[in-house]
Amino acid sequence: MTQSSLPAVLPLVPRYHARVWGGEQLAPPVNGTPVGEAWIADGQSVIASGPHAGQTVNALLHAAPQALLGPALAPGEGFPLLIKLLDCRDWLSVQVHPNDEQARAMVGPGERGKTEAWHFLRVEPDATLLAGVTPGTAPEALAHAIRAGNVLNLTERHRPQVGDTLFIPAGTLHALGPGLLLYEVQQASDTTYRVYDWDRPASAGRTLHLDESVQVTRADRRAQWRRAGETGGLGELVRCGPFTLEGARGGTTLPGGPSFALITVVDGELTLDADGQSLTLGLYGTALLPASASPVTLRGAGRALVARPGDGAPD
Numbered sequence: 001m002t003q004s005s006l007p008a009v010l011p012l013v014p015r016y017h018a019r020v021w022g023g024e025q026l027a028p029p030v031n032g033t034p035v036g037e038a039w040i041a042d043g044q045s046v047i048a049s050g051p052h053a054g055q056t057v058n059a060l061l062h063a064a065p066q067a068l069l070g071p072a073l074a075p076g077e078g079f080p081l082l083i084k085l086l087d088c089r090d091w092l093s094v095q096v097h098p099n100d101e102q103a104r105a106m107v108g109p110g111e112r113g114k115t116e117a118w119h120f121l122r123v124e125p126d127a128t129l130l131a132g133v134t135p136g137t138a139p140e141a142l143a144h145a146i147r148a149g150n151v152l153n154l155t156e157r158h159r160p161q162v163g164d165t166l167f168i169p170a171g172t173l174h175a176l177g178p179g180l181l182l183y184e185v186q187q188a189s190d191t192t193y194r195v196y197d198w199d200r201p202a203s204a205g206r207t208l209h210l211d212e213s214v215q216v217t218r219a220d221r222r223a224q225w226r227r228a229g230e231t232g233g234l235g236e237l238v239r240c241g242p243f244t245l246e247g248a249r250g251g252t253t254l255p256g257g258p259s260f261a262l263i264t265v266v267d268g269e270l271t272l273d274a275d276g277q278s279l280t281l282g283l284y285g286t287a288l289l290p291a292s293a294s295p296v297t298l299r300g301a302g303r304a305l306v307a308r309p310g311d312g313a314p315d
Helices: 057-063 065-069 100-106 139-148 210-216
Strands: 010-013 015-023 035-041 081-088 094-096 116-123 129-133 155-158 165-168 174-176 180-187 193-196 224-226 235-239 243-249 261-267 270-274 277-281 286-289 296-299 303-309
Touching (some): 035 261, 035 286, 057 065, 094 210, 100 210, 116 235, 116 243, 129 165, 180 243, 180 261, 180 303, 277 286
Antiparallel strands (some): 015 035, 035 081, 094 174, 116 165, 116 180, 129 155, 165 224, 235 243, 243 303, 261 286, 261 303, 270 277, 270 296
């Protein structure tokens, strides 16, 4: 494979993960446990069709790193982003994620932190989430609340609306509540420190991480919203060091390069045209646009979210 031989559009196959807090909107239950997450784009994603069908993104990254990522990203660090859909029928744990420097120190060399953003696709009446710490909270008071198990007294509660976008930089205390279906873009890391888990049984897979949470959680982090009323879910929604996120609709042309892009249809369907290739994506269909791709034109009445790597600056 040459560095310029990748197609302009690479459709991806989702992978479904059972979670105790999951619902029924993404896929049927797995062995009786509801599905909470669909991992729709990351290094382990499989190409759905075309000349590279059946290969993983990581395999293409190994074979043609510059064509896939672009010249600004180091292939040795792996594919940098992970995109999920989350179906929340119960509260997720109250949790926090480290930044890059903390992840390298606390988890190991080469590890990434986890900055993320959520875009809300369906919101049931009165659905809420937690994000950030009450203004004026002292770091010492926050640490005490984490260790004592009463951190809920210091968290801020919010009611999202369909089309809202919430930026969650590393160090932000947060939890998603029931009645939410959302798109999540994040750094390719699964490092999560649980602060509180709603008194669920403390199994080996759902232990609390109180010491790590005290180190990582920042008392000055609060929710950072882009409301649907301001953006309509279009244009730039988030810009940070690890990634950018924008909304696009039919009639838009996405420029090619200098890095890759990940496009997910979140309303209706869209047809992607580039280099004589035409691919139609239905609801939640996702495709990787390599850095070497020509401009891609979107046709149809749908709307999509487009994630790209950021400039790498710390948040």
